[in-house]
Amino acid sequence: MNTVNKKLEYFENQLDPQRPEQSAMPCKVLGYGEITTVLDLGEKDRAFKRMPMFINEEEITNYKHIFHLYNEILTEKIGVKVAQSDLITLASSKYNNLVIYIAQEKFPSHAIGNKCLQRITKESTPEFIRLLLEQIYKVYKFNEENKGHLELGLDAQISNWAIILPGHSEEVSSFADASVFYIDTSSPLIRKNDEELCNAELFLRSAPSFLVWILRKFFLKDVLNRYYNVRLIMIDLIANVFKEQRTDLISTIISEVNHFCLEKNIFTEDQQINFSEVKSYYREDALIWRLYLMFRRVDRFLHRLSFRRYPYILPAHIKR
Ligand SMILES: Nc1ncnc2c1ncn2[C@@H]1O[C@H](COP(=O)(O)OP(=O)(O)O)[C@@H](O)[C@H]1O
Ligand SMILES: [Mg+2]
Numbered sequence: 001m002n003t004v005n006k007k008l009e010y011f012e013n014q015l016d017p018q019r020p021e022q023s024a025m026p027c028k029v030l031g032y033g034e035i036t037t038v039l040d041l042g043e044k045d046r047a048f049k050r051m052p053m054f055i056n057e058e059e060i061t062n063y064k065h066i067f068h069l070y071n072e073i074l075t076e077k078i079g080v081k082v083a084q085s086d087l088i089t090l091a092s093s094k095y096n097n098l099v100i101y102i103a104q105e106k107f108p109s110h111a112i113g114n115k116c117l118q119r120i121t122k123e124s125t126p127e128f129i130r131l132l133l134e135q136i137y138k139v140y141k142f143n144e145e146n147k148g149h150l151e152l153g154l155d156a157q158i159s160n161w162a163i164i165l166p167g168h169s170e171e172v173s174s175f176a177d178a179s180v181f182y183i184d185t186s187s188p189l190i191r192k193n194d195e196e197l198c199n200a201e202l203f204l205r206s207a208p209s210f211l212v213w214i215l216r217k218f219f220l221k222d223v224l225n226r227y228y229n230v231r232l233i234m235i236d237l238i239a240n241v242f243k244e245q246r247t248d249l250i251s252t253i254i255s256e257v258n259h260f261c262l263e264k265n266i267f268t269e270d271q272q273i274n275f276s277e278v279k280s281y282y283r284e285d286a287l288i289w290r291l292y293l294m295f296r297r298v299d300r301f302l303h304r305l306s307f308r309r310y311p312y313i314l315p316a317h318i319k320r
Pocket of ligand 2: 155
């Protein structure tokens, strides 16, 4: 076992998911995703995404296979750069589960899309947004060409991208020669012959047990469909502008998206996206995530009441 694996094993065994940063082995939470918690464990070039939801080896093998396939198709067939990742599996005696850590190349905080969005100027906004639209377009084109046989889902929200400028500059006045990396590869959404390859139950594992059947029956398919629908992907991306409190940029961004989509024949004049549509989408989305987090906290509390360990790390609060 190499030193990183040993370190992860030690970390996992001593981790208190309720207070990860106060565990005996220090760590820093870099971000809370929908599926993973992203940790800095003091390795210079690596961020670690913790996924404690696997129950047997078969699930691990399948997940690894689909994860690698998703990364490979994105990079080699579609031409979207992804953050380089290795998957490390551990057995957790504490939760009687298997845990995957995605050891991913670490990007500086200023390079993560939402941090860029917070700092960009109005002048550089069209260039910035276009960088992301071009990546979405590559996936869209691939999906159109392979419709019904092989399609990839993409969660293009702004915090799922890293933007690296020449010389690793923190400047945001120009994005010429920027490299864009997709970092949220933990949900490898691939549809082969219209069937989701990844076991969608995995996405429900961290949901409160008292909600699972409702989510499975009424929401899961819709949520997954969202990532295959280019118009909804665009709306979701624009809604991030509210989340990052840059409403001053919203009209510039909406017109850039519409312009791009018309130019590339992604949609027609009457399908253009408008302000009120994005705003109501954002409101609903923010409410759903707030409620969902609240239910997860209730679930954690119920675990404690019944002396069961709760394996997930929950954010203290989410600003949306
Ligand atoms: N490789 C990385 N380097 C630095 N920070 C990262 C990296 N990956 C993720 N993060 C941080 O963690 C957040 C959530 O990560 P993400 O990959 O979107 O998780 P999830 O797959 O659960 O949605 C990101 O928005 C970012 O702030
Ligand atoms: Mg994410």
